[in-house]
Amino acid sequence: MNEMVDTKAKAPAKPAATEAKKDGRKVRGKPRNRDLGNGVYRFSRTRMYHKKALYKFIGKKTEKTVKPKKPVTIEKKIGGDKNGGTRLVLLKKRRKNYPTADPVTVHHAKKTFREHVRRLRPTITPGTILILLAGPHKGKRVVFLKQLRSGLLLVTGPFLINACPLRRVSQNYVIATSTKIDLSGVKLPKEVGKDEYYKRTQNKRAKKEEGDIFSTKKVDYKPSEQRKIDQKTVDTLIIGAIKKHQDKKLLFTYLSAMFGLRSSQYPHRMKF
Amino acid sequence: MPFKRFVETGRVAYVSDGPHEGKLVTIVDIIDQNRVLVDGPAANIPRGQMRLSQLHLTKFRLRFPFTGSTRVVRKAWSDGKIDEKWSESMWAQKVEAKKKRAALSDFDRFKLRKARQVRNKLRTHAFLKIKKKSRKGTKAAVTAPKPGAKKPAAKKPEKK
Numbered sequence: 317m318n319e320m321v322d323t324k325a326k327a328p329a330k331p332a333a334t335e336a337k338k339d340g341r342k343v344r345g346k347p348r349n350r351d352l353g354n355g356v357y358r359f360s361r362t363r364m365y366h367k368k369a370l371y372k373f374i375g376k377k378t379e380k381t382v383k384p385k386k387p388v389t390i391e392k393k394i395g396g397d398k399n400g401g402t403r404l405v406l407l408k409k410r411r412k413n414y415p416t417a418d419p420v421t422v423h424h425a426k427k428t429f430r431e432h433v434r435r436l437r438p439t440i441t442p443g444t445i446l447i448l449l450a451g452p453h454k455g456k457r458v459v460f461l462k463q464l465r466s467g468l469l470l471v472t473g474p475f476l477i478n479a480c481p482l483r484r485v486s487q488n489y490v491i492a493t494s495t496k497i498d499l500s501g502v503k504l505p506k507e508v509g510k511d512e513y514y515k516r517t518q519n520k521r522a523k524k525e526e527g528d529i530f531s532t533k534k535v536d537y538k539p540s541e542q543r544k545i546d547q548k549t550v551d552t553l554i555i556g557a558i559k560k561h562q563d564k565k566l567l568f569t570y571l572s573a574m575f576g577l578r579s580s581q582y583p584h585r586m587k588f
Numbered sequence: 589m590p591f592k593r594f595v596e597t598g599r600v601a602y603v604s605d606g607p608h609e610g611k612l613v614t615i616v617d618i619i620d621q622n623r624v625l626v627d628g629p630a631a632n633i634p635r636g637q638m639r640l641s642q643l644h645l646t647k648f649r650l651r652f653p654f655t656g657s658t659r660v661v662r663k664a665w666s667d668g669k670i671d672e673k674w675s676e677s678m679w680a681q682k683v684e685a686k687k688k689r690a691a692l693s694d695f696d697r698f699k700l701r702k703a704r705q706v707r708n709k710l711r712t713h714a715f716l717k718i719k720k721k722s723r724k725g726t727k728a729a730v731t732a733p734k735p736g737a738k739k740p741a742a743k744k745p746e747k748k
Contacts, residue, residue, distance in 0.1 A: 447694070457694075495695040563699070570698050588694045 434467040439492040443499035443557070446471060447575045447588070450489040453480045455574040459497060459554055461504060466511045474551040474558075477571045481539070481547055484514050493588045495570075497561055502553045508546050593645040595624060600648040600670055602679070605641075608633050610683070612674060613643070614661060617654045629662035630671055648673060 348367055349359045359367065389404045440446070444460045446469070453473075458480050461470040469487050473480030507513055516537070539547075561567050577583065593599065599615045611631035615624045619637055626643070627635040635658055650664040665671075674680050692700065 445695070491694075493694045495693065563695075566699055566702065567695075569702070570695055573698065575694070585690075586694075587691060 429466075432467070434463060434465075436463050436469075437487060437492060439494075440469070440487060440490075441496065443497040445493045445495045445497065445571070446485075447491040447493065448480070448485060448489065449491060451485065453483070455576065456480050457493070457571050457573070457575060458483075459499075459558075459571075460492075461499070461550075461554075462509060464509065464511050468511070470509065472547075472550055472554060473571070474554045475547050476551045476555065477568060482508060482514075482543075482550060484511070491575075491583070491588050495567075497554070497557050497567075499554075499557055502557055504553070505546055505549060508550060593647060595640060595645065596649070597654040598650040598652055598664070600646045600650065600674075601626070601643040602646055603628075603633075603638070603642060604644050606638070612646075612670065613638065614650055614665065614670075615643075616656065616661065627658055627661045629658055630665055646674070646677075646679070 349357050349364055352358055365371070387407065389406055391402050392405050394401060394403050440460055442460060442462055446458055446460050448454050448456050448458055448471075456473065456478050458471045458473050458478070461472060461482075464470055464484060466484070467487075468484040469490065470482065471480070471485050472482045475481045558564055558567055558571075595615060595618060597615060597617060601613055601615060603609055603611050603613055608628070608631070611628055611633060613626045613628035613631070613633055616627050616635065617625040619625055622640055623637045624640060624643070625635065626638040627633070648668070648670055650661070650668050650670070652660050652664040656664070
């Protein structure tokens, strides 16, 4: 009981300060009871009854404070004989006009591919060895270099080891292994890290006036000289990084070997 | 051949399924045909019922009464040195090997494959050598040496 009195004596001092802060509104204190989990509370109903000193309020009835009603209308005197003398007028006037058509709602603009958020699996970091699952190089183990603006992964064999050139691949068609090469010191040539570098150039059809439409034949892809030079520079960089790995000898054979599943191997149960 | 391992008080069992998978318990009492009362003081498994289909019986058996409390069971367990005996058993070693194999990464699997190739090469080479020798010496003597008995022993630790 003594405690109760003490807290009661202290209590008014503090809330007074907080009340003043929040422009006159009453601020509630912290609840004395708390949920222990599973809907079990620290204090029982009886304990709370004593804590709150509810016995003090039993049988008492607080009177309702009657708020004075604000008038909605006002009676105005009207001149003229045939006008009835007075009229009830709304204090708050109704709107004078209403829209004839629904307002035009502004739709948010659709994002273009350029603006899409690019995500990357956390297991894929620069230097991670990936297993390609699709495309002409499927089954090869390659080194991940970086993610390009388009969201595709820039990857290289290196070409010298397993004949996989600098390529863009989707991360959906790739298994990330836990083996990593330290590429922290490696700086790629600037051009190589751009999407445009890898775009295929389509040769246009001849115009109708000029000869046969079907005269242009399909040309096989051949890497340009610039590409070959870039590939060589990147290869030397990556191979230099591989050489720093402690298992470098096996890592070379690992990268040159193809990935495959043997009997009773299930990729969803395996660790990579 | 008669059965050797019975569902009985004191029988140590390997939990093959459920939340306690891979731990050892001992049977305290039998509830019915399918369930037993089980206690695993060494693996921190509280006393409770377990389905017999989740238990695989081991060759170990402890001696304590079926009314024995966890304290009694714990004492019997430590006195019986079950944990040591278990870790020495072939079964436990196989479980351990299986776990290791499952935790292998792609590169580790590759390394293992390469190591095995090297070992097998050595082994066949040694075998063929001995075979040739025996043929040269006496055709009648059929003392064909067993393959894989000699060389692999040195290389085996690599097998993980």
